[in-house]
Amino acid sequence: MGIRKDESAEPRTGTGLYAHVVGWGMAVPDIVITNQDLEAIVETNDEWIRTRTGIRERRIAGERESTSSLGLKAARRALEVANMLPTDIDLIIVATSTPENVFPSAACLIQNGLGATRAGAFDLSAACSGFVYGVEMASQAIRSGSIRAAVVIGAETMTRILNWQDRGTCILFGDGAGAIVLRASEAEGGVLSAVLRSDGSGGDLLGLPAVGSIDLLNSDYVNDEHTLNKMHMNGGEVFKFATRVITESIHQALEKANLSIEDLSLIVPHQANMRIIQAAARALKIAPEMFMSNLERYGNTSAASIPIALCEAVQEGRIKPDDNIAFVGFGGGLTWAAMILRWGDPRPVDRRSEALINQGRREFSYFLVRIRASLRRFSRRISKLFGRSNRIQRLRDKADRLD
């Protein structure tokens, strides 16, 4: 097991730095929608959904929840595990297809919610592959020496963009968020290799038409089947594409890391369909148990599915220090991506008191964020009031002049 020294096919960065996962966290809404609940919405049944997809239930965001509120919760938990402060973070990347706004980005909303005042922040659009893309971007920034630490988040409220009359898609998706903290270290390990791929010619197989990208009135893209702000999918074609690229990209990423499939302890795939995972296991000639799966409880949460599955794999003790693991994502674009990581936090175990101090400092940072937000709301109200009284004064002045 492990890396054969000096044989790594990954280009050397010259900095001698590696990007290690030192924190992880997830957040899912409390509201559960079961397959039986869906029977009341579309012509479907529990048996069909279970046997064709492996899904039993999914979570749905409540009225006061959003992509960034779920992402923020996940990021705060990840910082806690990392025992780091929001001000230690240089970069925040949110992989999402369901941001609240085109701008400000979900990443900026989360940056503000964390009080990560030294961080750059942006959203990344690569559909269900987005988390792996984001981890690779952050990892490369760390390995180049440009940044020291990053938070990468996959966060989605997929249920808000579903066409609830389309039984081919609305039964599949759920809401949630997962996050990791990546940190620079000279110790070998962390992200070992990545393969990012795309094929825009398959863009019509899976999409979410949105304002701004096209001339909506003159476009064939938005038509009877493709509705603005609602996702559409050709399930059968995406299924075939997914089974092909999982195998291919894992082999490529392993080769880049100079490892073989036997060196892997666990594969954390995008959670789309149990049958896709089973087909990939057959093609890779490995046991299906090598794949982490929690699809049964959350459905497909798009960019959030890999970090959520990762968190649960760690909780279940399925990932141990020095394990080589793989991420593999696939989805709209078309996009796909595979990554090999060596698990383990290279830092010496923190003393308890330091963890407690950092906990206090994080809480204080979140408190400041709340105070700042209340002050801003207050000052907006005041300026509105003054604005109004200025307008009234101007009207009075006008009236005076008329007299």
Ligand code: UT7
């Ligand atoms: O995250 C992005 C990546 N997305 C994916 O990876 C999704 C990949 N695709 C899939 O997971 C599967 O293609 C689906 C789960 C979406 C569909 O499964 P399928 O085995 O490919 O079913 P199908 O679309 O070929 O439909 C089979 C039958 C059809 O009926 P007929 O024409 O055979 O009479 C459908 O109308 O099942 C019917 N059907 C349903 N029946 C009950 C389709 N959806 C449902 C449903 N409940 N929800």
